[in-house]
Amino acid sequence: MRNRAEVTLPSDDKRWRVVEATMRRNGYRPDALIETLHTVQESFGYLDNEALLFVSNALRVAPSQVYGVATFYHFFNLKPQGKHSCAVCLGTACYIKGTGELLDTIRETYHVEPGETTDDGKLSLLTVRCVGACGLAPALVFDGEVMGNATAESVHAKIEGYLSDDDV
């Protein structure tokens, strides 16, 4: 167990205190790594090198191991995300009901590949493996909110709304 004085925060940004609180609650143990990365991503939206190195120092886990864990799990983003997100569920039930085709139309219409963000930084396209909303298949998740029984029209309407949102 180490005390707070030994951990120097990267900047005055208040969000680092939230990250630090997670590590403190777990006694700065190395096994708090995944929990800590969750908090970093929740606070900053993604994990950059500065954050990974900070966590590595604070928990005394080798940077290679931190990077290994951050890249192993699909949930962690190492790149900044767009203002809005569209996650297409590719779980079995959704796939059978046609999310594969929906994904293709999104890719072709808006020129964005899964895992990438549009050039204007407004929309990140993601794919997920089952959000557990199989009863509502086909399902997509827009900014954390599930759209059930999706159609090409409802998806386009939603994305057009995001792209015309100029407040970036």
Add this chain to the structure above:
Amino acid sequence: MMTYDELTATAAEEVSRQQRYPHCLRVCMAAGCLSQHHDTIKTALEDAVKAQGREDEIQIKGVGCMGLCAAGPLVLVEPESVLYERVAPEDAPAIIEALGKQPVEKLVCPTDVPFFERQVKVVLENSGVIDPENLDEYIAAGGYEGLNRALTEMSPGDVIAEIVRSGLRGRGGAGYPTGLKWSTVAKAISDTKFVICNGDEGDPGAFMDRSILESDPHRIIEGMVIAGYAVGANRGFIYVRAEYPLAIERLKLALRHAKRNALLGDNILGTGYNFNLEIRLGAGAYVCGEETALMASIEGKRGMPRPRPPYPADHGLWGAPTLVNNVETFANVAPILRRGGDWYASIGSETSKGTKVFALAGQIRNTGLIEVPMGITLSEIVYEIGGGTSNGRAVKAVQTGGPTGGCIPETYFETPVDYESLTKLGSIMGSGGMIVMDETSSMVDVAKYFMEFCMTESCGKCIPCRVGTAQMYRLLDNFSKGCATEGDLELLSQLCDLARNASLCGLGQSAPNPVLSTLRYFQDEYLARMIPAEPVIAPALDDPAS
């Protein structure tokens, strides 16, 4: 220090306070219905009650999943037991107006249909009935009675004997006898032992664990504390997918309530037994559903499996003996302790006791969550409870057991659903996802889809799985494009055999299942996508170029 009697007294008070209302509306607040703006429906109903000045006679209650997700959002009116389906916020005034009179005709969902009548609820007994955020309601419904009985009347050995008697088997998929697993951990000699609840529900098409955690979180806590007492552990972890925010939120609240009321933490119910529970979040890796990978993840490492033995029961989390059970398995523990192992064993089939929760999805009319006794046939599930396909086409097959399960054709639908029968058909029980496919589904494409899943989810530690899934995917892609050769078919079967026998963990070992089961039942579809073999021209021996 609260005693169990004090807790039940407080709970009874809370229930009688609620019963003062002549009408009660139960609104489904599980993720499926919530995503259809159900939160606004609860508010709309509350506003309508206020507008009509009937606050004293009508209670609006948020409850967990009622099962029939296809007809959501759902609202149940008590005491009349009228179920309203596809409720929109605009319907609220009419619903409130109709209380005590004729129900709103156009919204009524019939409940005298097989979907409701054929179900037997043990795990889901409280789902859609109690408010998952209210501990008193859980206690009033018999909650923590099993824990109290275990801690005050039984020795750890008695508890294990009760579980053995119940015949409960692991609901995560493999069907290992739960009582046997518990007694192995109990026998291990160590000062530190752990109990882990595997809530990394990664199978696409399965959402029963999410629903249980969202609808009845205390049931899991109670099951885990009982397990901890039985095996001699004082610490536990619940590993939940980060993709289930609502389940995590409700679980955290339930942990706080349980701790405050001496149902968790130090000196539980004044008996001197200590058990602490923490939540750990998954981070989106399918392989973490494998128990050794899951433990690596809890330790903050990459979720990679390791060879077994040693099994977690001897050498688990941080090297200590560890009990790992699935969410649904723990959900069965409290009712078994409350009502006895013999009662539980009276449900189900000869080898598979109790009930199983299935998630019905795909091309089926009644998508949603069902709980049925083991031994029920697939046709009863698909046609009677599920109502057949949603588009009127014929059912072709049902896929059970997730991406590592198999496809069962319609001709075998009279098979009883239990661990052995499904394995015999080349599929597995798995966690309980059932995806119904109609006659237009291409089985080759389905197999390719699952192989792509296994390929991307392979952790990369062992070669048979890492390379094998990629090569099998490539071969399936040839079939899918219609340019496969005779050799591809042979190679595919060889690779299936190799991955099954040589992979390190369950993911690689069962990745060939979808291919093998579709090859077995739908081989003609594979053959139809092969190019006719070209005659092989052997080079002449005296060719100067060779």
